[in-house]
Amino acid sequence: MQQGVGQPEIAGRAASGTSTPAPGNTLYPHYELGAAYDEMFAPDGTVRAQYHGLNGRLQTLPSGELMRRQHVCEQSFLHQGITFTVYADAQATERIIPTDLLPRIVAAAEWEHIERGLKQRIQALNQFLLDIYTDGHVLKDGVVPRKMILGSRHYRREMRGVAVPHGSYVNVCGTDLVRREDGAFVVLEDNLRVPSGVSYMLANRDVVRRAFPNVFRAARVRPIEQYPNELLATLRSLAPFQEDVSIAVLTPGVFNAAFFEHAFLARQMGVELVEGRDLLVNDNVVYARTTSGLKRIDVIYRRIDDDFIDSLIFREDSALGVPGLFNAYRAGNVILANALGTGVADDKAVYAYVPRLIRYYLNEDPILPNVETFLCREEKSLNHVLANLDKLVVKAVGESGGYGMLVGPHASAKERAEFAEKLRADPENYIAQPTIQLSTAPTLVDGQVQARHVDLRPFILHGEETRIVPGGLTRVALKKGSLVVNSSQGGGSKDTWVLSQ
Amino acid sequence: MLARVADSLYWMARYVERAEHSARLIAVNLESMIEQSPEDAEAAWRRVAAALTGEDLAGADAFAVTQALAFDRTNAASLVSSLHLARDNARQVREQLSTEVWEHLNKLYLGTRDPTARSVWMHQPALFFRQALEDLFTLGGVTYSTLRHGEGWRFLELGRHIERAQLVSRLLDIYFGVGSPSRLLPPPKYFDWLVLLKFCTAFEPYCKEYTAALKPETIAQFLLFDAEFPHSVRFSVDRVVEALGHVAPGAPPSRRANCERLAGRLKAAVDFGHIDELTGGTIDAFLVNITRQCEQIHDAVYATYIAYDAETVL
Numbered sequence: 009m010q011q012g013v014g015q016p017e018i019a020g021r022a023a024s025g026t027s028t029p030a031p032g033n034t035l036y037p038h039y040e041l042g043a044a045y046d047e048m049f050a051p052d053g054t055v056r057a058q059y060h061g062l063n064g065r066l067q068t069l070p071s072g073e074l075m076r077r078q079h080v081c082e083q084s085f086l087h088q089g090i091t092f093t094v095y096a097d098a099q100a101t102e103r104i105i106p107t108d109l110l111p112r113i114v115a116a117a118e119w120e121h122i123e124r125g126l127k128q129r130i131q132a133l134n135q136f137l138l139d140i141y142t143d144g145h146v147l148k149d150g151v152v153p154r155k156m157i158l159g160s161r162h163y164r165r166e167m168r169g170v171a172v173p174h175g176s177y178v179n180v181c182g183t184d185l186v187r188r189e190d191g192a193f194v195v196l197e198d199n200l201r202v203p204s205g206v207s208y209m210l211a212n213r214d215v216v217r218r219a220f221p222n223v224f225r226a227a228r229v230r231p232i233e234q235y236p237n238e239l240l241a242t243l244r245s246l247a248p249f250q251e252d253v254s255i256a257v258l259t260p261g262v263f264n265a266a267f268f269e270h271a272f273l274a275r276q277m278g279v280e281l282v283e284g285r286d287l288l289v290n291d292n293v294v295y296a297r298t299t300s301g302l303k304r305i306d307v308i309y310r311r312i313d314d315d316f317i318d319s320l321i322f323r324e325d326s327a328l329g330v331p332g333l334f335n336a337y338r339a340g341n342v343i344l345a346n347a348l349g350t351g352v353a354d355d356k357a358v359y360a361y362v363p364r365l366i367r368y369y370l371n372e373d374p375i376l377p378n379v380e381t382f383l384c385r386e387e388k389s390l391n392h393v394l395a396n397l398d399k400l401v402v403k404a405v406g407e408s409g410g411y412g413m414l415v416g417p418h419a420s421a422k423e424r425a426e427f428a429e430k431l432r433a434d435p436e437n438y439i440a441q442p443t444i445q446l447s448t449a450p451t452l453v454d455g456q457v458q459a460r461h462v463d464l465r466p467f468i469l470h471g472e473e474t475r476i477v478p479g480g481l482t483r484v485a486l487k488k489g490s491l492v493v494n495s496s497q498g499g500g501s502k503d504t505w506v507l508s509q
Numbered sequence: 510m511l512a513r514v515a516d517s518l519y520w521m522a523r524y525v526e527r528a529e530h531s532a533r534l535i536a537v538n539l540e541s542m543i544e545q546s547p548e549d550a551e552a553a554w555r556r557v558a559a560a561l562t563g564e565d566l567a568g569a570d571a572f573a574v575t576q577a578l579a580f581d582r583t584n585a586a587s588l589v590s591s592l593h594l595a596r597d598n599a600r601q602v603r604e605q606l607s608t609e610v611w612e613h614l615n616k617l618y619l620g621t622r623d624p625t626a627r628s629v630w631m632h633q634p635a636l637f638f639r640q641a642l643e644d645l646f647t648l649g650g651v652t653y654s655t656l657r658h659g660e661g662w663r664f665l666e667l668g669r670h671i672e673r674a675q676l677v678s679r680l681l682d683i684y685f686g687v688g689s690p691s692r693l694l695p696p697p698k699y700f701d702w703l704v705l706l707k708f709c710t711a712f713e714p715y716c717k718e719y720t721a722a723l724k725p726e727t728i729a730q731f732l733l734f735d736a737e738f739p740h741s742v743r744f745s746v747d748r749v750v751e752a753l754g755h756v757a758p759g760a761p762p763s764r765r766a767n768c769e770r771l772a773g774r775l776k777a778a779v780d781f782g783h784i785d786e787l788t789g790g791t792i793d794a795f796l797v798n799i800t801r802q803c804e805q806i807h808d809a810v811y812a813t814y815i816a817y818d819a820e821t822v823l
Contacts, residue, residue: 088608262601271604281604286513288819297512299660299814300759301822 035066038456044445045191046459047112058115058227058507065223066457075455077219078109084215090208090268105208106500111216112449112462112482113227119506122185122193122466123476125376128366130181130468133198133353135369137177141167141349151368152361156385160358162201162351164314166321170338172347173246174472179345180239180309181468182206182481185376187447194377194444196463198362200354201346202311205481206235206467207269208501213479216503229505230478235467236276238475243277243307245471246343254303255279256296258287258310260328270311284312289332292339307343314348356405356439357383380442384435393440394431397424400440401491402431415491417443446491449502451484461485463493464504478506510660512815514605515756517598518661519810522668524595525614529645530676531561531588535575536638537707542571545700552695553704560680560708562586565693575634580627588641592618607655610648617644660756667752667810670745675803677732677742680708682796685729702728709740729792730784742799743779749806750776757814764822768809775802 041049048059055063066074085104114122139146140157141164147154157163182203184196213232217224240255247253259270261283274281286296287305295302310317316326318334336342352358360381363374382389382400393400397416404412414427431438448459466480482502483493493499534557542550554574558566561578581587596618603611621641630637656662684697684705697705702723706712709732718735719727735741750772757765778799787795 275604280511282511283513286511290819290823295819297817297819298759299510299512299515299757301757301764302819 036450036457038458039450040459042445042448042459043189044459044461045187045189045447047187047447047449047462056115058113061223061227062111062113062220065220074109074452074457078452081107081109081215081219085211088211090211105495106486107208107212107215108451108484108486108500108502109216109219110450110452110457111220111503111505112464113505113507114464114479116507116509118193119230119478121375123478125193125195125374126183126466126468126476127474128370128372128375129183129195129198129362130178130470130474132362132366132369133181133200134176134178134470136365137347137350137353138172138175139369140352141177142169146365146368149368151364152358156357157352160352160355162314162349162355164349164352166334166338167347167349170347171340173248173343176246176470177347177350178353179242179246179347179470181470182465183468185464185466185480186379186444187464189445191447192377193464194379195362196379196444197356197359198354199465200350201313203465203467204266204269204311205465205483205495205501207266207272209467209479209481209504210235210272212481212501212503224505227505228508230508232477232479235477236273238469238477239273239309240277240279242469242471242475243309243343243345245473246345247306248340253306255307255309256282256287256305258282258284258308258312260284260312260316264311266311273309279309284327284329287330287333289330289336292332292336292341294330294333294336294342305342307345309345314351317344317348356381356403357385357436360439379444382440384431384438384440389440390431390435393438394428397428399443401443402427402438402440405437405439415443418490443491446485446493449482449484451486451500451502453486453488458488460488461491461493462502479504510664510757512817514602514661515664516815517602518605518664519668519815521595521598521602522665523672524591524598525645525648526669526672527586527676528588528591528595529642529649530673531578531586531591532638532641532645533710534561534680534708535578535588536635536642537704539571539575539635539638541700541704541707548695549698549700553701555694556683556701559694560676560683563679567693575630579630579638588638589621592621605661607651609651609655613644613648613651617641617648620644660758663752663755666748667756670748670752671803671807673740674742674745674749675800677709677740677745678796678799678803680705681729681732682793685725686793686796687790697725699723706732711738711740714738726784729787733784734779734782736780746772746776746779753806753810756810760814764813768806768813771802771806771809775799775806778802 039049041051041053048056048063050056082104085107090104136146146152147157178200180203182199182205184199185193186196187193209232243255244250244253255277256279257270257274257277259267259281261267264270271281280296282296288295288297288302294305294308296305312328315323317329318331319326319329320331321334333342334348337344337348359378360383363378366372366374382393384390384393393402397414400416402414402416414423416424419427446461446463449462450457451460453460462482462484464480464482466476469475482504483495484500484502485491485493486498486500495501538553538557542553545553550571554569554571555566558564558569558574558578562584566574577584577587579588582589582593584590596614599606599611599614629640652665683694684701702725703712706715706723706728711732715728715731718731731738731741733742736743736747738744753768753772782795
């Protein structure tokens with residue numbers, strides 16, 4: 009890192025062919041603007057308004073100071089043990105999620121738009137879930153193919169007619185947004201089952217605020233620390249009574265990839281962290297085994313997938329859940345958040361229908377658009393996808409976390425051919441989308457400020473009311489040019505600053 | 510408090526206590542063997558091995574014994590095994606511990622796994638164990654001063670002192686007992702009694718009470734029946750009784766009765782016992798009885814508070 013004060017110089021990006029001529033500045037000699045929208049720089053190389061404060065600070069920092077602060081940041085994560093487990097190799101390895109010092113900054117007006125869009129979307133998705141588990145108007149009206157819903161691996165027949173509080177199935181949602189080349193935020197996917205990452209959002213804020221205290225204060229960044237409290241209020245609002253509500257976070261245990269987050273949220277909310285073996289069901293009531301005897305549990309924020317939650321109803325080989333839990337739930341004696349069976353609505357095939365669902369239930373135009381999506385179940389689309397594999401991203405419908413996915417432009421001919429076979433064998437299991445040049449944001453790589461692709465996962469809470477803390481987890485693809493931001497695939501994360509004006 | 514959490518805290522404390530005991534026995538013996546004849550040193554190592562593993566390692570040298578008792582992961586009594594298990598239990602209940610306790614224990618565990626630890630051990634073995642001991646003392650202090658002295662802390666105390674009472678009893682049995690494995694060993698000499706006191710950090714407190722005249726009977730009296738010395742059996746039993754009075758605050762007296770009866774019975778034995786009554790081989794039976802009573806208390810705690818049958822409390 010060289011020290012310097014001067015004009016920003018932005019090197020051209022040879023691969024994309026769209027190089028941007030810019031005046032000289034030694035601070036950003038490695039910053040390349042490509043076809044993607046850049047969060048900090050306009051195409052002409054000028055710094056966008058929301059980044060002025062940060063840019064000014066970066067210009068005056070002595071040489072090596074950024075690296076030093078990055079190091080302090082990483083040490084703090086190490087000591088707290090903020091780790092993620094990766095299952096890619098036979099032996100699961102524990103490692104620290106790479107965190108980047110430079111915040112991603114969202115202007116006030118941009119956030120206002122995102123927030124409205126997210127509220128609209130969660131509203132429609134919850135109405136959709138209520139509908140398909142009760143009357144099924146949307147299926148009768150032919151808006152969504154009946155076979156696709158009832159045949160989905162995540163549709164829970166057992167949930168038919170089960171009443172959920174406030175008609176709210178998805179109480180905690182993580183929606184992945186990306187920014188297109190034209191600067192518009194679009195929805196990449198909804199995570200309606202057990203979305204994770206919120207502890208990283210809070211941990212990032214904690215270290216980055218300390219790294220740039222003055223810029224942070226001057227920028228008037230909106231706070232996010234109230235998240236655990238809002239989550240608690242959301243969970244509380246689901247209980248049928250308000251006095252002495254007993255709430256617990258249900259974790260698969262210490263070997264789960266997100267155990268840190270489960271323990272973190274339980275501690276921050278001041279509620280018990282329980283494992284399946286701590287709970288038992290008697291006469292359709294759920295109890296926790298305490299030293300003083302059995303304690304009734306009223307609301308469970310469960311971080312265990314549907315399949316594993318009750319071995320009597322779902323997978324019988326599951327030792328993680330609680331036998332009898334589902335019957336207690338159906339009897340109304342315990343509330344589960346999220347409700348069971350929400351996975352049917354974040355299926356990548358259903359995703360393609362969400363704009364139609366918004367119009368159907370709310371009679372509104374979607375505020376946040378979808379990414380154009382080809383359903384391989386339709387023959388015409390399948391042929392189009394097979395012919396354009398080198399330009400498309402193909403995803404397995406039921407997978408998440410970046411597994412079972414092909415990024416066409418970055419795959420070898422052999423990988424594409426292999427994937428084409430899988431596609432032909434089981435087209436209903438796949439969707440395809442054009443590769444979107446996710447927007448880029450300044451990221452500290454090897455001591456230099458470089459452009460890396462990012463997405464944004466805000467967390468939406470939905471109970472009696474909808475609450476969204478201003479911000480989210482910005483995930484960043486640390487490999488140059490890579491569009492895969494998942495932490496299981498070598499992605500990192502950043503603090504996200506939403507400005508108040 | 511969740512029963513599972515109490516279980517983890519209890520075992521975390523037991524393993525920490527076991528690690529501290531192992532580290533101290535090895536450190537003291539490494540330091541004192543310098544002044545001993547080879548035969549006396551061998552006998553001393555056999556006593557240490559017998560106290561820590563219950564086995565007689567006749568003919569083993571200091572290197573082999575320390576290697577097995579310090580770094581052997583397959584040996585459940587080794588220092589690394591104890592620290593590993595302590596940390597595993599702590600990790601499961603991290604949200605119940607203070608950051609300071611967790612980070613200190615984690616660092617301690619990582620430190621003994623560090624390759625430099627082995628090189629310190631190769632060159633200055635006693636220093637390695639002294640360091641571990643110092644870190645364990647710090648952990649004790651951090652635990653005392655950063656955790657709320659609520660139910661969780663009481664389970665830590667319970668685990669620590671049930672373990673300590675048993676470890677000290679077993680150690681005394683090696684020196685005073687007439688049964689196996691002690692009968693295989695040569696009778697202790699003056700220097701060995703000194704080492705025994707140091708094994709229990711008791712040398713200086715003993716001298717203050719009884720002067721430096723080391724007599725086996727007064728040593729046994731001190732380590733078994735002193736009310737104020739933290740490594741005496743009586744002191745530990747008092748802490749066990751105290752802890753049991755505070756765990757599971759919501760449990761009715763009828764549920765608590767059995768644990769409290771067993772702890773009270775043991776307390777009576779050490780409160781009113783005297784070394785003069787333990788002559789002619791009866792000390793053997795007395796020590797075995799203490800160990801057995803500790804096991805009974807452990808079983809009762811599990812049956813009452815941790816692994817109870819849910820039907821009994823519905």
